[in-house]
Amino acid sequence: MITIELIDEFRKRTNSSYEDAKYFLEKNNGDILEAIIDFERTKASKFHNHRKHYHKDFGQSFADVLQKGFDTRIVVEDNNSVLFSIPLIFMFFLIPMWVLMLLFFAFLYILGYKFSIRDIKNQNINVNAFFRTIGDRMKEYNTHTKQNGNANYNAGPNNAHTNITTYNPNYPAAPETSNDSKDQDKDNEDGYKEYTIE
Numbered sequence: 001m002i003t004i005e006l007i008d009e010f011r012k013r014t015n016s017s018y019e020d021a022k023y024f025l026e027k028n029n030g031d032i033l034e035a036i037i038d039f040e041r042t043k044a045s046k047f048h049n050h051r052k053h054y055h056k057d058f059g060q061s062f063a064d065v066l067q068k069g070f071d072t073r074i075v076v077e078d079n080n081s082v083l084f085s086i087p088l089i090f091m092f093f094l095i096p097m098w099v100l101m102l103l104f105f106a107f108l109y110i111l112g113y114k115f116s117i118r119d120i121k122n123q124n125i126n127v128n129a130f131f132r133t134i135g136d137r138m139k140e141y142n143t144h145t146k147q148n149g150n151a152n153y154n155a156g157p158n159n160a161h162t163n164i165t166t167y168n169p170n171y172p173a174a175p176e177t178s179n180d181s182k183d184q185d186k187d188n189e190d191g192y193k194e195y196t197i198e
Contacts, residue, residue: 002030014039059131067127075116076108083113085120 002025010021013036020039028034069089076083094101105115 002026006030006032010035010039060128063127063131067125070125070127071119071121073118073120075118075120076113077116078113083108085118087122088117 002022006025007018007021010016010025010032011018014021016024016039021035024035024039024042025032028038066089069092070087072088073085074088074091075085091101109115
């Protein structure tokens with residue numbers, strides 16, 4: 001039986017509503033400690049999910065603003081053709097040179113060029129795909145690093161395969177076999193050099 005004293009105690013300790021207190025106490029059969037723990041778990045998971053959702057929304061809205069900055073262009077044209085068009089986002093990078101940019105656009109205006117701002121979808125620039133690719137590569141790198149880190153940790157000094165060669169001055173050294181020409185060809189193809197230490 002859930003009493004008002006249990007509900008008041010629950011509310012005092014959790015700063016929750018009567019409805020939440022009643023729900024969690026009934027769910028945990030009047031055990032106030034279990035009800036508080038359940039309430040905190042639920043509250044923590046809601047906060048965590050909200051935070052994840054917020055970060056996804058912020059990242060998506062940031063990518064959308066960048067995409068809009070690339071798609072919105074300042075177009076300079078005369079009567080016959082377009083002289084050039086600049087993505088609006090590049091104008092923010094030119095803010096330190098605003099005086100020169102203002103003089104340049106005033107000069108073009110005096111020469112009879114017209115300015116307009118247009119929303120031109122650019123198929124070559126896809127900010128969402130760019131961020132998605134970066135995210136996928138970061139996840140792939142982290143997964144690869146974790147797997148290699150665990151493999152190296154599991155190998156350890158006792159389990160690692162080691163190639164120990166002892167030196168005996170009375171025994172002549174074995175002639176070294178060289179595959180340098182094959183290795184150099186492979187290195188040139190791949191664009192990097194590989195060294196193996198045994």
